[in-house]
Amino acid sequence: MAPLGPFTALAAVGCSGGADSLALTRLADRWARARGGAILALIVEHGLRPESVAEAKATAVALTARGIAARILPLALPAGPRLQERARAARRAALLGACQEAGTPHLFLAHHAEDQAETILFRALRGSGARGLAGMAPVTMAPEALILRPLLGQPKARLAACLEGWGVLPVEDPSNRNPRFARARLRDAGAGALEAGAFAHRRARHAAEEAARLAAAMRLLPEGCAELDPVALGQDRVARRLMAALIRAIGGRAHAPPEAAVAALLARGAGTLGGARWLKGGRWLVREAATGGWDAATGLWDGRFRAAPPPAGHRWGALGADAARFRSRFRHLPSAALAALPALRREGDGMLALVPHLAYHASGSEVSEPLHFAPLAGPVTECHPPG
Structure with a gap:
């Protein structure tokens, strides 16, 4: 836990009740207490097995008895296709939402070396590009909390040893070994034997390359667009990774477009992809068309701007044709970027x-709703902890 020194000793831990997350909970608790802080164990109960409710309650009781605050987050996921994928998305949303509600700025997750290796292999089999093959990041920024994975370099066996003498029995979810799921099949095939250190090094190298290129070739604006220098950007693999991340952020999408499509866009020097539009001349990357509404689940409008719920009698929407009213005063932005800005309108x-973003407030209106650019998929580049 030493690299976590700079972070505040106030954090939440995603605790499934399994051996890995219980080990992290114990480590994080000791780490926080030594710094005068405390942790909150968040136990996600998926509702997929009859036993899961009792297991979650037993884990909460055991942690509470050891002075660790615990909260159960029920999901009640419906059965159907893509169950594990839906479960991961719902689990992440529930954990981050609980962090925001509790005011905990950091969320610890117990992914370890074997998890990292499985993730790399799983992505490789699905044809992921260089970014995906770099594995999970040790630090990921989300609007609700900073996500920390301090155990990515630790083997599973070492985590199990952390539980010796603690008196909390781990829960084993049988779906982790169900051959119906691709990750379970990879686990049985020994994917965890891959060396995770190389992946961590590759991810750190990629992040450094992208940060340097970003500083030289791009400027991401709070209005949800980017100013580019196409010559400094180039068309190599770093340019493709960075452009894909920018398109994902500006387009408000959860996933980046395919690498081949990004390469084709870079070769053309202009065009549309993934909800973003690269204007002729290559200087501006803007939102293609702001059509998304305000999402109560994420608190985002158009997948890009964090906004409060619209007040009674109002709705969030794109500035659209009304952008012409502001063109003379905001010539530093292209018209397409102005038109895609969020605007609050009266119903009716x-x-x-x-x-x-344009500091416009209608005469006589009492509405004041702040918002900021916070793309659905997170930041364009990643950060890494010291050490």
């Missing part, structure tokens, strides 16, 4: 009440 007549 559609009159503008507020355009936060």
Whole structure:
């Protein structure tokens, strides 16, 4: 836990009740207490097995008895296709939402060396590009909390040893060994034997390359667009990775476009892809068309801007054709970027009440709703902990 020194000793831990997450919970608890802090164990109960409710309660009781605050997060996922994928997305959303509600700025997750190796192999089999094959990041930024994975370099067996003498019995989810799921098949095939250190080194190298290129060739603006120098950007693998991340952020999408499509866009020097539009001349990358609404689950409008729920009698929407009213005062932005900005309108007549990025507030209106650019998929580049 030493590399976590700079972080505040106030954190949540994703605790499934399994051996890995219990080991992290014990380690994090000791780490936080030594710094005068405390942790909150978040136990996600998926509702997929009859036993899971009792298991979650037993884990919460055991942790509470050891002075660790615990909270159960029920999901009640419906059966159906892509179950594990849906479960991962719902689990992440529930954990981050609980962090935001509890005011804990950091979330610890117990992914270890074998998990990292399985992730790399799984992505390789699905044809992931260089970014995906770099594995999970030790630090990931989300609007609700900073996600920390301090155990990526540790083998599973070492984590199990951390539980000796603690008196908390881990729960084994049988779906982890169910051959119906691809990750379970990879686990049985010995995917965890891969060396995870090389992946961590590769990810750190990629992040450094992208950060350097970003500084030289791109400027991401709070208005949800980017100013580019196409010559400095280039068309190599670093350019493809960085452009894919920018397109994902500006387009408000959860996933980046395929590498081949990004390479083709770079070769053309302009065009549309993944909800983003690269304007002729190569200087601006803007939102193609802001059509998404406000999502209560994520708190995002158009997958890009964190906004409060629209007040009664109002709705969030794109500035659209009304951008022409502001063109003379905001010539530093292209018209397409202005048109994609979020605007608060009155229901019924559609009159503008507020355009936060342009400091516009309708005369007589009492509405004031701050927002900021916080793309659905997180930051363009990643950060890494010291050590």
